[in-house]
Each structure stands twice: as structure tokens, then as C-alpha cells.
Amino acid sequence: MTAESKKVQAQCSDEKLYGFACDFRNFQRLLPSQVEDFQSDGNTCSFKVAGFMQLTLQYAERTPYSLVAITPAHGSSSPIPFRIMMKIAHRDANSCDVTVCAEIEGGNPMMTMMLKPKLRPALDKIAEQIQYYSAGL
Helix, strand or coil: CEEECCCEEECCCHHHHHHHHCCHHHHHHCCCCCEEEEEECCCEEEEEECCCEEEEEEEEEEECCCEEEEEECCCCCCCCCEEEEEEEEEEECCEEEEEEEEEECCCCHHHHHHHHHHHHHHHHHHHHHHHHHHCCC
């Protein structure tokens, strides 16, 4: 299953947004209010989704100024294999377009069915938060 957020325009260069996205300590601002106990060392982060589970994330891919991909960390207790990607596209010196995508592979079919209707709104919210915070980068 694949889902994609709406495209938003960030009010900073693709280079600045990429730098922001490559440090997990910045991610707490992007996550929904259901996230608790957020911790990060910059290269990984862990948090609890209220009433759900504890997640630990790591970077899977970082392509300068265009893509940041995140997956569950090795040994993480994620019940579903997934990949979240922030796709960044250059517009001009002071702005870029951003889309947040998620790919869920296999896993528990019941869990996937429960997540499907909530995934796009969650990705849209993350994209909106990126747009909001980009003005201060």
C-alpha cells in the first residue's frame, strides 16, 4: 500500500529543508499530538504512539536536497514494514515543493486495513507542519 500527502510549498531552500530533515531532533515538531516520550540522538528517534506502540526509526536513505527516507530501526518492534519518504523538489533560491509518502509492505492485513483510512490525513498533517516550520529555517 502506498499513500502520498498533498504537495506543499516550503518557504526555504531545498538545501535548508534537507538539513532540517536529516536531524531527527527536528521531527518532534512534525509529529501529531498522539506522540509521547519522543527521544532522539539526531540519527535515530523513538517515541510512543498513544495507545498503540513504541517505535524506533532510522534513516534508510538521504539523497542531498531531494529525498529523505525513514524506516523502523533494526530490531524495532514495528508490526508492519514501512518506509516514509520526504520528497523535496527545488523551486527557487527561497522555496521548494515537498511531498510526504508512505509505503507499507506486507505485514498484518488487519493492521494495514486499520491504518489505510488514517494514513493520507496523517501524511497531509506532516506536510502542513513542514510547510509551517519551513518559514523559520
